[in-house]
Amino acid sequence: MSRAQEPHRPFLLFGNPFRMILPKGSHLSPKLLALLNNFEETLAVRLKKLKPAEKEDVLRLSWMISAMVALCEIHTDIKTLITALELPVSDWEDKWIDVYLANSVKLLDIGISFSSEVARLKQGHLYLQCVLHNLSSGSSSQFVRARSSLDGWSKHIASKNLRLDNCFSVMDSLVQMLDEPKVKNSSKGKVLMRAMYGVKVVTLFICSIFAAAFSGSPKKLMDLPVPESYLWAGEFMAIQAFVNTEIRSIYSSRSFTILKELEDVDTKAKNLYPIVQEDGLVPNETGVLKQSTLDLKNSVEIFSEGLDDLTKELDRFFQIVLTGRDALISNLRIGGDAFDQVRSSNSGKNLVR
Template identity: 35%
Template sequence: MFFSCVNPFKALFPKKNNACISPHLLFLVNKFEISLTASIAELVPKDDDEDDFLTYSWMIDAMHSLCETHLGFTTVMTTDVDLPHVSDMEESLIEMYVDISSKLLDLCDAFTSELYRLNHGNMFLNIAFSNPEEFHSSHLDRWKQHMASKNPSIENCGKVLRSLAESLNHHYHSLYKKMTKKEKQYEKEKVLLRALYGVMVNTLYIFSVFAAAFTRSSKNLLHLTIPKEMEEEARWGQAFVELQNMVKPKTRNTPLSERFGVIRDLEAVESGVEKLYAAVQEGCPNLLMMMEPLKQSVKELSERYDLIYKATRCLWDTVILARDAVSERLLT
């Protein structure tokens, strides 16, 4: 009934000849782009809510979104196996995904190591809470020193992301140019290239938000320009532009704490530590009472660290599976 009047694939792929693309692949790409558009739109911060961004809740949703995106791309890339061999351009697309995704795995490792480091800081506070009678400001000093330390694996993320963005654009324009010269021969590959670009540009941008948060520097936030032909063809393009336009001013306008970055969930712990530290210095007799809200904040923060850690590891596993499945395509 839905297809009785208009063929939806003509709107999605307005080229005159789609003979080289199977209807099933066209259906999957259409489904993938609809899903990608919805995933990006759900991550766009709301104008009227300043607390919905740069929180662990947002970061967890972002990682789960990327998991779905990479799984969706894997389905698109591996479904159309009726051809007798993989074309040279399709092989290039597979190699492009494998190459860039290998560096994405390194970035996942950097993020999880930073989450582990941050959570280790909570351990210092929990040790201090375990024996309130012997509590001393030195316990808080250790926490402050640890939180102010640098994580070498996270400091290089911005440089890696910029390099990957340049590599992505170079590969895209090079392959697109070659495919355009023999358009009918490579119609299927152009569809796959568009899907691959959507996966990677979305992943790199979200990773750059993580990098900006963890390194306490908005300089690590990428601004990615979508190719003109992509803006006209890809339905997710408008949602992605909106995400970038909403995130950038929110990141710039967020005060960057000298020690703790822009992750808002840390603010309650930071504030509690400062109040408790001042009370210790002043010899306040009600330290136990002051510890309780801080203990609760530390507990909640540790739970959130654990959730985003698991979400990041889930993405790591998803990318590994996707790489294996896409690479096997070369052997069919």
């Protein structure tokens, strides 16, 4: 970007959705309190481990993979908590079911959007493979094809993924749903809603980072305030401030991408392009060509491996969310009446990978 981005204002301007889910005077049994504390303490540990050691680590594919691994672990933690609460599906209030199913559909949509962007980047990788293949012979007759592939890479990587626009609107709607339903007569329900709030906040934060990395814009970064009463609040606010500040700083000084492996590959491709402009090489350019080709090859390998690993974690996240949703729907079918109440608004949505 040619100029620094203004700090993004918090999305949450619609009242105070961060009130305590457990109001003053509420009491939990020792067992429930232990389950809740264990969940929140574990969430704090996961956030602490995720914080990049150095600014340079922010938005490397390796760190984004770690972020997705952490997100998978956190969503597995909430499934474990639900099991430990021994809260029968018949005791779930309709509004809890609506929130859970609506959120899960939106998370699946986001996962699909991110996976489509990774797939698009992999398609661009094919152009670079053609470049390396054409230059491997060392014959200047292959330069025309190499130039064509480099042009194809540049055009492809500069194109936009329209599916990301859908992802942005879905994320905005999730922010509007952060305010969990009030729970009046169920201590287990209060624990569940409080834990789910933490999962949603961290999920939105990580998804907003991916959105910034893939879209080429920091506009969708989220600055989410969290009350200090949550045991994970301190670690969350620390990593959010660290990562968001660094991303905005990077965007203020770069015009192409902040995904660092992608930027490295593009730089190596641009370095190679002038060398293959002519159909013949003078002797002192031969060594330059070989070194530039090797540099591109090394960067492409790192980039490709990172995309493969990120794809695996995105698929794992999709499956974790999908299986949790399917398990609830399956139990609702057994209950019959409860399922009929939510089927019309949730089960008619088709998911296409």
